[in-house]
Amino acid sequence: MGRSPSEHASGAVAHGLTIRYRRAATAAVDDVTLRFDNGVNALVGRNGAGKTTLLNAIVTMQRVHAGQLSVLGVNLPATERDRLQLMRQVGFLPQQFGYIPGFTVQEFLEYAAWLKRVPTTARPEFIADALALVDLTAHRRTKLGRLSGGMLRRAGIASAVVHRPRLLALDEPTAGLDPEQRIRFRDTLRGLAADRCVVISSHLIEDVKAIADHVLVMEGGRAVFAGSVPEMLAEEDPKMPGDTPLERAYTALVQRANQTRQASA
Template sequence: MTLVLDSCTFAYGRRRAAVLKDFTYRLPDGLTILLGPNGAGKSTMLQLAAAVTTPQRGTVTWDGRDAKSKDYRRTVAWMPQNITPLPSLTAREYVAYVGWLKGMSKGDAWANAPRALARVEMTEHADTRTGRLSGGQLRRVGVACALVHDARVLLLDEPTAGMDPRQRRVFRDLLASVKGEVRVLLSTHDVTDLAEEADHVSVLVGGRLVQSGSTSEFLAHTPPGTAQGRAAEGAYTTLLESA
């Protein structure tokens, strides 16, 4: 049972070239990182998977359930590149509101929000208005939004962009703690920081997957003689050069 993009074609407008063409992807379990240069189609792929856009051809499903269904929307959580705070809502209200939007009853959403915030170590900020949170704190609230409605899939679009090293550390620990219970697909340019922590790595170039497999399969592309600590970067460069 997983999220599947099957033979999807998507273009931003009829006259534009397709960003993804006849594109098929099965999301593995654990943490998968999605790499690719600017404009490769990573955000587009995540948005199709999140059902915020619809392919012109092909299907997006979870366990056979279509992306348009209510079940699907509850199963899959998406965190866009830029999370817009609702400045007047506190973190708890925000998380509860997202739970309600995802189909929970008001009571359940309100009752579950503190637990979700605790999972991301945001309890002390539960009553802080989201307009006052830092970018890193807001992203943690974004993950809490996924946990509140028990999503099975978490789609994160460049979640570590702009984070300082300490925030990154906290975020990586958070992902490590949730990846046993939810499948995570995370797009990033931060190859050195995350590749070695991932279970799987997918590399998208020009709307085409040039690599998709376990992290050790990805690292097998590292050129011989690469300095320690640069393996992921080396593997990524090799894949880009041969794409």
């Protein structure tokens, strides 16, 4: 693993990754080992399972306390120079992202492109592509404060991909979208993941089944499963609660992990 982002490195690789919050009794992310390559990588788990903390660590917003984390070949924590280089290749959208209501969609993307050091001459083309990707070209002059919830999230996604990142991290990207928007968003995500590493966190199993190439199930800060959707389906226990096989597999994995933890405690 090198100091600068490598073109051939995996999206994110972690070994024994541990992250703690101040005054917290337990680690938010506890001894997690993972590997995210190109394609859609889904972080699944209930609220407080550690998904957001892990995403924040991948985008360098969260400090790593123990273990190793490498993003696009850059070991974290990195020097400021390397971190800035890495950030040119990383896109991020938090679950509840804020915005300046007076900014137009175009201005929002121009600003995002500037923050990601997209060359001035390339910006118009990059912004046009991002707008087209989320189907907001016709609304580029609309103020963010006037967009619907779904359109706003699409604008947020456009800001996260405007610099054509090699790793895209999206926290609960389908939250607040109506069914039609979710279906369209899945298509968008599939397109994005064709040539880059996309990491999404979600507690919606349907979304995971529809788009994920790789799934990491988290419970209590720990990774309790890592593998493909078919591999996860193999964990299904018909006796467990859930409406779909994947949901029953998820609840089985979570219950098994909790039983193991209680036994060891």
